[in-house]
Amino acid sequence: MENLSILTRLDYTLMIVAIGAALLGAVSGTLGTYAVLRRQSLLGDAISHAALPGIAIAFLLTGSKTPLILVLGAAIAGWLGTLFILSIVRLTRIKYDSALGIILSTFFGFGLVLHTLIQRTGNANQAGLDTFLFGQAATILESDVLTIGILGGIAIVIMLVFWKELKLLVFDEGFAASLGFPIRALDILLTSLLVIAIVLGLQAVGAVLMSAMLVAPAVAARQWTDKLSVMMLLAAGFGALAGVGGTIISSSASRIPTGPTIVLCATVVVGFSIVLAPNRGLLWNRLRYQRNKRNLKMLGGQLFQSEEQ
Amino acid sequence: MQASEAKAIEVTDLTVAYQEQPVLWDVDLDVPPGVLLSIVGPNGAGKTTLIKAILGLVRPAAGNVLIYDKPYEAQRRIVGYVPQRGTVDWDFPTNVLDVVMMGRYGALGWVRRPGRQERELAMQALEKVGMEAYTTRQISQLSGGQQQRVFLARALVQDATVYLMDEPFQGVDATTERAIVTLLQELREKGKTVVVVHHDLQTVTDYFDWVMLLNIRRIASGPVAETFTPENLRTTYGGRVAFMTK
Amino acid sequence: MIQEHLDIQLIAIVTAVACALPGVFLVLRRMTLMSDAISHAILPGIVLAFFLTESLSSPLLILAAAATGVLTVVFVELLQRTKLVKEDAAIGLTFPALFSIGVILISRFAGNVHLDMDAVLLGELAYAPLNRLDIFGYDVGPVSVYVMGTILLLNLTFILLFYKELKLATFDASLAATLGFAPTLIHYGLMTLVSVTTVGAFDAVGSILVVALIAGPPATAYLITNRLSLMLTLSAVIGSVNAVSGYWLAYLFDVSIAGAIATMTLLMFGLVFFLVPNRGLIAIARRRTRQKWEFAQTMLVIHLFNHEGLPEAEAESEVAHLHEHLRWDPAFAAQVVKYALNNRCVLQEETQLTLTERGRTVAQQALVQ
Numbered sequence: 001m002e003n004l005s006i007l008t009r010l011d012y013t014l015m016i017v018a019i020g021a022a023l024l025g026a027v028s029g030t031l032g033t034y035a036v037l038r039r040q041s042l043l044g045d046a047i048s049h050a051a052l053p054g055i056a057i058a059f060l061l062t063g064s065k066t067p068l069i070l071v072l073g074a075a076i077a078g079w080l081g082t083l084f085i086l087s088i089v090r091l092t093r094i095k096y097d098s099a100l101g102i103i104l105s106t107f108f109g110f111g112l113v114l115h116t117l118i119q120r121t122g123n124a125n126q127a128g129l130d131t132f133l134f135g136q137a138a139t140i141l142e143s144d145v146l147t148i149g150i151l152g153g154i155a156i157v158i159m160l161v162f163w164k165e166l167k168l169l170v171f172d173e174g175f176a177a178s179l180g181f182p183i184r185a186l187d188i189l190l191t192s193l194l195v196i197a198i199v200l201g202l203q204a205v206g207a208v209l210m211s212a213m214l215v216a217p218a219v220a221a222r223q224w225t226d227k228l229s230v231m232m233l234l235a236a237g238f239g240a241l242a243g244v245g246g247t248i249i250s251s252s253a254s255r256i257p258t259g260p261t262i263v264l265c266a267t268v269v270v271g272f273s274i275v276l277a278p279n280r281g282l283l284w285n286r287l288r289y290q291r292n293k294r295n296l297k298m299l300g301g302q303l304f305q306s307e308e309q
Numbered sequence: 310m311q312a313s314e315a316k317a318i319e320v321t322d323l324t325v326a327y328q329e330q331p332v333l334w335d336v337d338l339d340v341p342p343g344v345l346l347s348i349v350g351p352n353g354a355g356k357t358t359l360i361k362a363i364l365g366l367v368r369p370a371a372g373n374v375l376i377y378d379k380p381y382e383a384q385r386r387i388v389g390y391v392p393q394r395g396t397v398d399w400d401f402p403t404n405v406l407d408v409v410m411m412g413r414y415g416a417l418g419w420v421r422r423p424g425r426q427e428r429e430l431a432m433q434a435l436e437k438v439g440m441e442a443y444t445t446r447q448i449s450q451l452s453g454g455q456q457q458r459v460f461l462a463r464a465l466v467q468d469a470t471v472y473l474m475d476e477p478f479q480g481v482d483a484t485t486e487r488a489i490v491t492l493l494q495e496l497r498e499k500g501k502t503v504v505v506v507h508h509d510l511q512t513v514t515d516y517f518d519w520v521m522l523l524n525i526r527r528i529a530s531g532p533v534a535e536t537f538t539p540e541n542l543r544t545t546y547g548g549r550v551a552f553m554t555k
Numbered sequence: 556m557i558q559e560h561l562d563i564q565l566i567a568i569v570t571a572v573a574c575a576l577p578g579v580f581l582v583l584r585r586m587t588l589m590s591d592a593i594s595h596a597i598l599p600g601i602v603l604a605f606f607l608t609e610s611l612s613s614p615l616l617i618l619a620a621a622a623t624g625v626l627t628v629v630f631v632e633l634l635q636r637t638k639l640v641k642e643d644a645a646i647g648l649t650f651p652a653l654f655s656i657g658v659i660l661i662s663r664f665a666g667n668v669h670l671d672m673d674a675v676l677l678g679e680l681a682y683a684p685l686n687r688l689d690i691f692g693y694d695v696g697p698v699s700v701y702v703m704g705t706i707l708l709l710n711l712t713f714i715l716l717f718y719k720e721l722k723l724a725t726f727d728a729s730l731a732a733t734l735g736f737a738p739t740l741i742h743y744g745l746m747t748l749v750s751v752t753t754v755g756a757f758d759a760v761g762s763i764l765v766v767a768l769i770a771g772p773p774a775t776a777y778l779i780t781n782r783l784s785l786m787l788t789l790s791a792v793i794g795s796v797n798a799v800s801g802y803w804l805a806y807l808f809d810v811s812i813a814g815a816i817a818t819m820t821l822l823m824f825g826l827v828f829f830l831v832p833n834r835g836l837i838a839i840a841r842r843r844t845r846q847k848w849e850f851a852q853t854m855l856v857i858h859l860f861n862h863e864g865l866p867e868a869e870a871e872s873e874v875a876h877l878h879e880h881l882r883w884d885p886a887f888a889a890q891v892v893k894y895a896l897n898n899r900c901v902l903q904e905e906t907q908l909t910l911t912e913r914g915r916t917v918a919q920q921a922l923v924q
Binding site (some may be wrong): 007036039040041042044045049050073088091092093095096097098099100101102104105106107108109110111112113114115116117120133134174208209211212214215219222223255256257259260261264267270274280281282 | 818
């Protein structure tokens with residue numbers, strides 16, 4: 001009797017964690033789609049690292065460890081980092097990649113300085129930093145699931161409302177501007193949505209691995225479809241799948257951290273998609289190549305012209 | 310020129326500078342309605358910049374642009390734009406019909422999604438450019454010429470009075486080039502004004518009726534017969550057009 | 556105590572210079588993020604080699620980890636070559652996956668080995684001098700100085716030997732290829748150096764902050780100079796200054812040394828970004844303002860010049876009507892007139908403007924240009 005209740009409670013905890021991880025995977029998969037299409041895959045990496053000083057400052061200012069306040073601090077710092085990167089690129093001849101690298105590492109370094117400062121005053125412990133770096137999916141509570149659901153939901157709803165505008169911005173910025181859409185504002189909106197996805201995801205996989213959660217589901221989804229809406233749905237699905245899969249695998253054996261397992265699950269989905277997806281996949285291409293070669297041989301090379309069509 | 314007739318495009322004293330370098334210097338251009346005008350000039354002459362400045366995509370350091378006597382912001386609905394083909398990622402997950410419908414986004418305004426009417430307009434435009442068989446084709450599977458036709462169709466559904474096109478003949482096959490020329494001439498027949506950034510001097514006389522020679526400053530503009538002279542070309546290209554004695 | 560100060564600063568300087576030198580080429584070749592990827596992706600290499608050697612500074616570990624780094628580059632390039640994944644996404648996929656494998660390995664076997672996750676990610680310079688090199692019973696200094704010193708020499712030798720090739724491959728890869736300089740070989744040589752340097756440096760600053768050492772000083776130097784040789788020297792100097800000032804910042808506030816060095820890197824970059832002559836933010840802003848007035852003045856003198864001596868000249872030169880003719884707003888027009896008066900390009904007689912000789916020259920020059 002006693003045994004059973006422990007078992008169900010365990011399962012319940014696991015279920016909450018799995019739901020939380022699935023939600024996070026879905027949100028970052030959806031919003032990561034635009035990051036991948038805009039070739040800003042690594043902006044997520046920069047934002048997630050740049051968030052650390054924001055968390056530290058939020059804590060120093062308020063003395064509170066309430067997730068919502070820390071998330072707000074993280075979002076502001078991540079945002080500021082993005083702004084710095086874009087300004088450096090716009091105003092100097094330093095290229096995007098270097099600007100990203102500098103902001104990512106130095107913001108993080110500054111965060112580390114603040115963290116050691118907090119640590120010295122005895123207000124925090126090393127665990128706080130570890131959580132930031134690697135996430136702590138295993139400690140997701142019901143209230144966290146609610147936060148993730150509401151904030152992530154709002155981000156996705158906003159994205160859906162401005163679906164047409166954001167799609168045009170990402171596909172053809174110049175044309176969007178010529179139609180009178182304020183591309184600066186839309187760009188800010190899209191980046192803000194990305195920041196929301198990242199600061200939420202930090203909790204599950206941490207700063208170091210966050211970029212994978214944005215990139216992997218979208219890259220995998222891209223292989224299966226040529227339609228943006230389907231790609232986004234698939235990315236959300238793959239993200240959720242990786243979240244649940246990672247949670248279950250890491251809970252099934254001792255000492256397997258959840259965040260890295262989620263990332264590896266997502267990576268497996270990518271590998272699977274790149275090899276097997278119809279039309280685009282490597283295997284498919286290989287087969288098509290050989291079939292064409294065979295056909296060409298059979299027809300003595302005369303097929304060449306009609307193949308072009 | 311009669312003062313009573315409105316000008317389709319009127320550019321006055323336009324100066325644009327990127328950082329230190331002036332890209333366009335004190336440029337004037339009057340385009341009467343219903344002409345097919347090509348802008349020619351060497352690389353770095355500011356051709357694309359001029360188009361972008363007319364569209365309000367770059368901010369000028371000085372000068373003014375009017376479209377039918379009003380600033381661009383007030384005339385957006387009557388201007389159609391064909392950007393350079395190379396400025397977008399053709400691996401974007403979307404199909405031909407979808408791209409063409411983007412031409413209606415301006416008219417639709419915020420948030421409203423394209424519906425059946427937009428779809429029909431897009432289909433008609435695709436027929437005009439001979440791409441009706443490719444509506445569901447993924448855009449990465451198009452040839453250069455087909456991509457250009459899709460961009461043209463997208464501008465056609467804008468149902469504009471003034472069209473600005475940036476290098477529509479760049480890297481297209483001979484069939485597409487002929488199709489585009491026919492289309493441009495049809496547009497002119499309907500009284501539309503078309504401004505085209507062009508790089509092939511050989512075809513200027515055949516394709517266009519007006520020409521603007523540009524090299525940071527306006528060298529000359531007007532009807533091809535009067536303007537497209539060896540002397541003007543020499544000024545524009547700095548004596549590097551020996552091959553142009555066609 | 557003093558010895559400890561000196562030791563740590565020495566390690567910091569040697570590490571900073573060793574990172575900055577290959578960093579120059581990464582920044583110029585737009586491959587900074589590859590160093591971010593490498594520094595994370597070497598983790599499984601480090602872990603596996605650590606299981607074998609049980610030491611963080613054994614040469615075997617450095618080699619194994621460096622090999623993992625080069626493997627990362629190969630992975631990213633293979634992924635890109637499928638044309639299914641763009642470069643940024645390929646990097647964003649590869650390094651988290653490899654890093655995850657490393658983390659899982661560590662947590663699975665953490666009981667058996669003493670490898671601290673934080674040491675790998677964040678480094679700890681303060682502990683670096685404790686591990687000392689003994690030769691015949693004599694203490695000849697911290698091991699880190701010798702490890703990083705060797706890596707610094709390696710980088711320096713490679714850059715000096717292949718300076719011409721690196722320069723050519725960086726600025727014109729296709730020309731380098733046609734001249735038979737094998738840009739691919741140079742590329743992989745550079746990537747090997749970056750991997751080795753990263754492994755050597757993570758001990759001191761960890762894998763996230765090493766990017767600050769690699770990208771920060773070269774990018775700062777790039778704001779100051781165009782010349783490759785000067786950029787290399789400046790990067791080394793800036794890297795050292797950041798290292799030393801960072802150390803003292805950390806000492807003063809008792810905070811993480813690596814973090815403080817990164818903070819100084821950001822500050823130094825910001826300082827140069829604002830202040831450097833010609834390319835700095837302040838210089839740009841001042842030039843923009845001056846340019847705006849210069850443009851306006853030129854337009855004004857051209858306007859006057861075009862109508863000089865013509866019947867309409869009187870109307871066109873009326874100060875109060877300028878804004879109509881030039882389409883400026885009245886306040887701006889008044890300021891431009893003031894600017895031109897100050898520069899003695901125009902003269903004002905009551906409400907009429909006339910060109911001076913100087914103004915005429917300016918107009919003619921602008922028109923001929």
